[in-house]
Amino acid sequence: MSVVPSRKNQVPVQEGLFSMPAGPGESARLLGSRCKVCGEAFFPAQAMCANCCTETTEPVVLGTRGKLFSYTNVNHAVPGGYKGKIPFGVGTVDLPEGVRVTTRLTEHDTSKLRKGMEVELVLEPLFEDEQGNELVGFAFKPVR
Amino acid sequence: MRDVAIIGVGIHPFGRFAGKEFTEIGQVAVLDALRDAGIPWKEVQAAFCGNMTSGTAAGHRVLARVGMTGIPIVNVENACASGGSALRLATQAVATGLYDVALAFGVEKMPRGFMAMTSYDRWQMLQGMAINPIGMALNTRWHMDTYGTTAIQLAKVSVKSHKNGALNPNAMYRKALSLEEIMNSPMVCDPLRLLMLCAPDEGAAAAIVTTGENARKYTSQPVFVAAAQLGSPLYGTTFGTIAVGGSSGSARMSAPEVSVVTAQKAYEQAGLGPQDLGCVELQDTESGSEIIYYEQLGLCGPGEGGRLLDEGATEINGRIPVNTSGGLIAKGEPVGASSLGQVHELVLQLRGQAGQRQVAGARVGLSHTVGAGGNCSVIILKR
Numbered sequence: 001m002s003v004v005p006s007r008k009n010q011v012p013v014q015e016g017l018f019s020m021p022a023g024p025g026e027s028a029r030l031l032g033s034r035c036k037v038c039g040e041a042f043f044p045a046q047a048m049c050a051n052c053c054t055e056t057t058e059p060v061v062l063g064t065r066g067k068l069f070s071y072t073n074v075n076h077a078v079p080g081g082y083k084g085k086i087p088f089g090v091g092t093v094d095l096p097e098g099v100r101v102t103t104r105l106t107e108h109d110t111s112k113l114r115k116g117m118e119v120e121l122v123l124e125p126l127f128e129d130e131q132g133n134e135l136v137g138f139a140f141k142p143v144r
Numbered sequence: 145m146r147d148v149a150i151i152g153v154g155i156h157p158f159g160r161f162a163g164k165e166f167t168e169i170g171q172v173a174v175l176d177a178l179r180d181a182g183i184p185w186k187e188v189q190a191a192f193c194g195n196m197t198s199g200t201a202a203g204h205r206v207l208a209r210v211g212m213t214g215i216p217i218v219n220v221e222n223a224c225a226s227g228g229s230a231l232r233l234a235t236q237a238v239a240t241g242l243y244d245v246a247l248a249f250g251v252e253k254m255p256r257g258f259m260a261m262t263s264y265d266r267w268q269m270l271q272g273m274a275i276n277p278i279g280m281a282l283n284t285r286w287h288m289d290t291y292g293t294t295a296i297q298l299a300k301v302s303v304k305s306h307k308n309g310a311l312n313p314n315a316m317y318r319k320a321l322s323l324e325e326i327m328n329s330p331m332v333c334d335p336l337r338l339l340m341l342c343a344p345d346e347g348a349a350a351a352i353v354t355t356g357e358n359a360r361k362y363t364s365q366p367v368f369v370a371a372a373q374l375g376s377p378l379y380g381t382t383f384g385t386i387a388v389g390g391s392s393g394s395a396r397m398s399a400p401e402v403s404v405v406t407a408q409k410a411y412e413q414a415g416l417g418p419q420d421l422g423c424v425e426l427q428d429t430e431s432g433s434e435i436i437y438y439e440q441l442g443l444c445g446p447g448e449g450g451r452l453l454d455e456g457a458t459e460i461n462g463r464i465p466v467n468t469s470g471g472l473i474a475k476g477e478p479v480g481a482s483s484l485g486q487v488h489e490l491v492l493q494l495r496g497q498a499g500q501r502q503v504a505g506a507r508v509g510l511s512h513t514v515g516a517g518g519n520c521s522v523i524i525l526k527r
Binding site: 013014017032039040041042043044050051069070071072073074075076078079080081082084086088090091092094095098099100101102104110115126135137138 | 279380393
């Protein structure tokens with residue numbers, strides 16, 4: 001199942017980061033972990049709770065809607081192997097589980113972004129890798 | 145523990161030096177510090193080198209060309225706090241009595257453009273998120289949303305930095321810039337524009353320390369290391385966790401940021417407070433950071449950073465001069481050397497040798513760097 005219409009083979013930027021939509025009308029989900037003791041959540045998932053410093057987390061599928069905490073954009077080519085479109089938005093999003101995720105935003109025009117606005121998870125085709133696969137990442141999109 | 149004092153500082157100007165290897169750049173700063181201290185290399189008993197991009201045994205490669213005396217040499221990669229970490233180790237080595245004379249230096253020769261950081265997870269790199277200005281822009285936007293800090297105030301930081309940098313022969317950019325020039329420069333990561341950001345560059349700086357008791361044998365103007373602290377972020381700090389590649393923050397907790405905690409420890413160690421500071425060199429990776437760190441270092445209250453700047457309090461002739469050297473915005477940021485570049489400026493200020501940049505009557509100075517991994521160094525110097 002493609003996340004967007006495409007003939008290419010789609011590959012996530014990293015395994016275990018998010019689940020692909022289970023079917024039509026379903027959303028992708030970010031895969032995190034949550035501490036059974038203090039309740040703090042982490043993304044990506046990690047075995048240790050960074051708050052309790054104990055191996056007390058369990059996997060949690062994170063909510064798909066959150067609130068924008070801060071935002072910016074990237075307007076110039078960047079290092080690190082990224083070959084996708086410029087500009088793009090970046091923000092920090094607070095999810096219902098209490099985790100603040102640093103993420104791409106589908107909106108790069110900061111005049112259309114504001115603190116506290118509701119955003120939802122989408123998958124985003126990024127660019128074609130050396131094997132000819134289309135890399136897919138995650139982003140949050142303002143809820144209209 | 146013994147008192148520790150700086151008896152010599154040295155620098156290789158920060159800038160671009162085509163055809164010059166980092167080894168030569170580093171050597172210039174080390175020799176400058178030895179000359180300043182008036183000691184031969186053979187008196188140095190241990191060396192600590194801050195460096196991020198030159199690869200294995202960077203410090204050894206610099207110092208082998210100065211003299212091979214068999215001393216222990218430790219290379220420190222701690223991102224922006226590398227030089228501060230090196231000075232802290234040198235200070236501890238002397239304070240504990242392990243050595244009597246130690247060298248801390250930092251050296252860097254960085255590629256142009258955005259730093260190609262390896263401090264992010266691969267998924268962040270592939271999503272185009274592995275550049276430092278993103279975190280700083282998120283930080284700055286939060287400050288604007290929370291306290292009403294303005295884009296004009298961001299530009300004013302850069303006006304001040306370039307004005308001071310024009311007076312500093314060791315700065316990369318030595319030309320004053322107008323508010324308009326800065327506001328019209330290209331947007332890099334909103335709200336941060338190109339001329340509000342520091343640029344990676346090349347350079348080196350060094351400091352030689354000995355015991356407070358010995359210091360007067362070498363110099364009539366020893367500068368004491370009143371505090372040397374290093375920290376990493378607590379869990380629950382929003383911006384501390386952004387600095388740690390690949391980790392998320394907490395929307396439920398709000399722990400004090402690493403610069404707040406590290407500065408508090410430094411003030412306690414020194415038995416001094418922000419009110420005692422005569423000059424400050426802080427991590428102005430970009431102009432938003434300068435305003436935010438005014439607050440986190442206690443130079444003013446939370447949300448008052450923009451006003452402190454508007455009042456001119458942080459100008460060379462202001463109440464609490466900040467980045468008299470021109471800061472990283474005007475000097476550029478040779479990462480491993482930047483902390484010790486701050487120390488070089490503070491030592492000149494405390495000795496009364498800062499020329500046109502001289503702050504009247506400064507007795508105490510503070511150096512602050514913070515960067516990748518959330519590494520934060522705070523050093524307090526006093527004469």
